[in-house]
Amino acid sequence: MSLAHESAGVPPWQQAMAAAYRRPEELLAELGLDPGNIHTAMPDFPLRVPHSYVRRMRCGDPQDPLLLQVLPQADEHHRVAGFTDDPVGDLASARRPGLLRKYTGRALIITTGACAVHCRYCFRRAFPYHENLSDSTFTGVLDELRRDTSIREVILSGGDPLSLSDRRLEALLQALDTIPHVRRIRLHTRTPVVLPERVDAPLLRVLAQLRKPLVTVLHCNHANEIDAAVADAVAGLRARSAAVLNQSVLLRGINDSPDALVDLSEALFAAGVLPYYLHQLDPVAGAAHFAVDDDRARACVTGAAARLPGYLVPRLVREVAGADAKLPLQT
Numbered sequence: 001m002s003l004a005h006e007s008a009g010v011p012p013w014q015q016a017m018a019a020a021y022r023r024p025e026e027l028l029a030e031l032g033l034d035p036g037n038i039h040t041a042m043p044d045f046p047l048r049v050p051h052s053y054v055r056r057m058r059c060g061d062p063q064d065p066l067l068l069q070v071l072p073q074a075d076e077h078h079r080v081a082g083f084t085d086d087p088v089g090d091l092a093s094a095r096r097p098g099l100l101r102k103y104t105g106r107a108l109i110i111t112t113g114a115c116a117v118h119c120r121y122c123f124r125r126a127f128p129y130h131e132n133l134s135d136s137t138f139t140g141v142l143d144e145l146r147r148d149t150s151i152r153e154v155i156l157s158g159g160d161p162l163s164l165s166d167r168r169l170e171a172l173l174q175a176l177d178t179i180p181h182v183r184r185i186r187l188h189t190r191t192p193v194v195l196p197e198r199v200d201a202p203l204l205r206v207l208a209q210l211r212k213p214l215v216t217v218l219h220c221n222h223a224n225e226i227d228a229a230v231a232d233a234v235a236g237l238r239a240r241s242a243a244v245l246n247q248s249v250l251l252r253g254i255n256d257s258p259d260a261l262v263d264l265s266e267a268l269f270a271a272g273v274l275p276y277y278l279h280q281l282d283p284v285a286g287a288a289h290f291a292v293d294d295d296r297a298r299a300c301v302t303g304a305a306a307r308l309p310g311y312l313v314p315r316l317v318r319e320v321a322g323a324d325a326k327l328p329l330q331t
């Protein structure tokens with residue numbers, strides 16, 4: 001990290017984001033792993049993972065559940081029927097650039113294409129962010145939200161909204177705060193999990209200015225992702241949120257067992273987060289090797305439910321393009 005960078009007033013979290021691992025051979029060397037595991041370059045969706053997240057991986061373990069979420073694999077090049085670039089109908093649900101409408105009363109803003117981490121199973125890994133983000137995007141999105149009085153809840157998504165600078169995030173939140181018919185704002189973010197230093201005092205000051213209730217939905221898939229720094233970040237968010245929930249993705253070889261789901265729910269609760277959704281994988285091209293079949297998915301949740309109180313059992317759901325709501329898989 002250069003001193004020039006620091007003296008320019010770049011916040012530590014932005015420096016950490018900029019310093020993320022981007023070369024698989026560097027990451028594998030850090031973990032003491034054979035670079036022979038590097039299969040291919042992924043120019044459109046390259047490796048990106050912050051150092052603090054890598055420190056939670058087990059050295060010498062090529063099957064580490066955190067490593068498997070971020071390391072590009074040769075399987076990503078295999079085209080599999082049913083796995084597409086737009087797996088949940090985002091493009092058809094675009095009301096205008098940067099604004100998606102899928103469910104009654106809710107609207108979702110594509111705030112940015114940037115993320116602190118590149119999750120290999122990401123359902124928006126091929127999303128055309130360049131067509132949805134421009135200087136005028138937020139102006140048009142806000143005009144639409146002001147006009148449409150049926151919208152009760154606005155979801156900040158992306159990319160990851162906590163990749164925005166505090167200044168841009170504050171401007172967006174303040175604008176939303178003044179729309180009378182919007183009752184609450186939902187923040188969907190993986191950043192506090194992968195880069196907990198993002199939840200710093202300036203961000204918490206921005207969130208504290210909101211008058212409307214804020215619902216924060218984290219994205220955490222494995223108990224090993226939660227360490228003391230993440231718990232501290234969650235504590236800060238809890239103090240400024242009406243609720244802090246978690247959604248996970250069921251991922252083969254990463255969390256597809258009752259044990260893993262129990263451990264995740266317990267770790268979330270210990271950090272003050274309630275499990276909300278467990279998503280069946282969205283069938284995005286390049287991620288078929290993470291898919292878990294429905295019978296196994298149900299068995300995982302049933303097995304976990306036998307060992308957890310009901311409030312720690314996430315709802316197993318699938319998002320289906322064009323559906324009115326997420327579809328439950330458990331009966």
Ligand code: SF4
Pocket residue numbers: 114115116117118119121122123124125158159160190191219
């Ligand atoms: S943080 Fe979310 S949007 Fe970003 S790569 Fe991961 S899954 Fe995709």
